[in-house]
Amino acid sequence: MTTPVWDPHQYLRHSGHRSRPIEDLIARVPELPNEDAPRIADLGCGPGGPSVALATRWPAGHITGYDNSPAMLHEARAYAGRTSAGGSLDFSHGDLATWRPAPGERFDLLFSNAALHWVLPAAGQGRVLPAEGKGRVTSAEGKGRVLPAEGEGRVSPVEEHTDASDAAAEGRAPGFEALFPAWIDALPPGGVLAFQVPGNFTSPSHTLLLELRNSSRWRDRLGSESRSLSVLDPVGYMAELAPLGCEVDAWESTYAHLLHGENPVLDWVEGTALRPVLTLLADDPAAQEEFVAEYGELLREAYPPLNGDVSQGTVFPFRRIFVVATKDGAAS
Numbered sequence: 001m002t003t004p005v006w007d008p009h010q011y012l013r014h015s016g017h018r019s020r021p022i023e024d025l026i027a028r029v030p031e032l033p034n035e036d037a038p039r040i041a042d043l044g045c046g047p048g049g050p051s052v053a054l055a056t057r058w059p060a061g062h063i064t065g066y067d068n069s070p071a072m073l074h075e076a077r078a079y080a081g082r083t084s085a086g087g088s089l090d091f092s093h094g095d096l097a098t099w100r101p102a103p104g105e106r107f108d109l110l111f112s113n114a115a116l117h118w119v120l121p122a123a124g125q126g127r128v129l130p131a132e133g134k135g136r137v138t139s140a141e142g143k144g145r146v147l148p149a150e151g152e153g154r155v156s157p158v159e160e161h162t163d164a165s166d167a168a169a170e171g172r173a174p175g176f177e178a179l180f181p182a183w184i185d186a187l188p189p190g191g192v193l194a195f196q197v198p199g200n201f202t203s204p205s206h207t208l209l210l211e212l213r214n215s216s217r218w219r220d221r222l223g224s225e226s227r228s229l230s231v232l233d234p235v236g237y238m239a240e241l242a243p244l245g246c247e248v249d250a251w252e253s254t255y256a257h258l259l260h261g262e263n264p265v266l267d268w269v270e271g272t273a274l275r276p277v278l279t280l281l282a283d284d285p286a287a288q289e290e291f292v293a294e295y296g297e298l299l300r301e302a303y304p305p306l307n308g309d310v311s312q313g314t315v316f317p318f319r320r321i322f323v324v325a326t327k328d329g330a331a332s
């Protein structure tokens with residue numbers, strides 16, 4: 001998968017809508033082992049929004065945001081410092097594919113919002129693919145085809161006959177769930193892993209992007225993705241985390257984001273899903289513009305204004321998957 005160059009300012013253009021799932025996820029995190037002043041990692045902190053929200057719930061907490069984007073970290077560092085309740089916020093460069101708590105460091109909460117689906121652990125790390133029957137929603141990148149909507153919640157046709165050796169042979173990496181064993185192992189009893197990832201890889205915003213990337217006009221220029229962005233459904237994450245000794249609360253929500261502006265879904269994805277393409281075409285602004293214009297037209301058709309009236313806004317339905325896993329063994 002292309003490592004995208006992030007633009008925090010573009011990303012923050014929809015910060016109101018993007019903060020909803022952060023609040024909904026934090027609301028479900030139970031009391032932590034060191035509730036008064038917990039140690040918290042915000043994994044893939046971006047421009048710092050989740051870290052600030054975590055500091056609002058745990059004002060005396062010690063929160064470190066980790067990210068591998070210099071631009072995002074630069075933005076986040078505006079929030080670094082002590083809190084009035086004696087807590088602290090700081091930000092650090094880290095690649096989640098290899099991130100672990102330092103020896104002797106104990107986190108009460110590992111938190112991640114809208115970041116883990118970008119992370120592909122190194123090949124050979126942890127488990128490779130979900131056991132049969134667990135749902136995987138995938139963008140099928142590199143397969144040159146798009147999964148039907150009914151592929152959601154089940155093992156997709158793409159994955160059906162796949163095992164670890166197939167994945168290795170195809171050069172695909174395990175999903176980020178391969179990171180769970182080490183992360184859960186590092187938590188104290190009662191410690192929590194809480195994350196949210198998009199579950200919208202079969203939505204037009206993503207399928208149209210993939211089709212355009214794979215069209216004859218762009219395929220050679222952009223190359224095919226050799227690894228797939230994919231997420232499990234809530235039951236899939238339960239099945240991964242329960243055997244690691246966790247009590248798992250998992251659910252999904254579809255937000256009907258009402259966006260305003262001329263082509264607001266394009267404006268949204270320019271901060272996220274389109275980043276890899278913009279990065280690949282960064283040295284050719286004319287090609288960038290051409291791709292964005294083509295994709296923008298497709299999005300305009302797929303997401304018409306509410307009631308055909310642009311003044312009422314445009315609905316962007318966005319499915320998200322939430323998981324709160326509490327490690328067993330908390331003192332009661």
Ligand SMILES: C[S@@+](CC[C@H](N)C(=O)[O-])C[C@H]1O[C@@H](n2cnc3c(N)ncnc32)[C@H](O)[C@@H]1O
Pocket residue numbers: 006018022043044045046047048049050066067068069072094095096097112113114115116118119120272
């Ligand atoms: C969509 S943004 C979400 C930012 C933030 N969590 C939020 O909710 O506002 C995804 C973030 O994940 C970060 N990210 C992606 N892959 C990463 C990796 N391997 N290691 C660290 N951060 C990563 C990106 O740099 C980006 O800041």
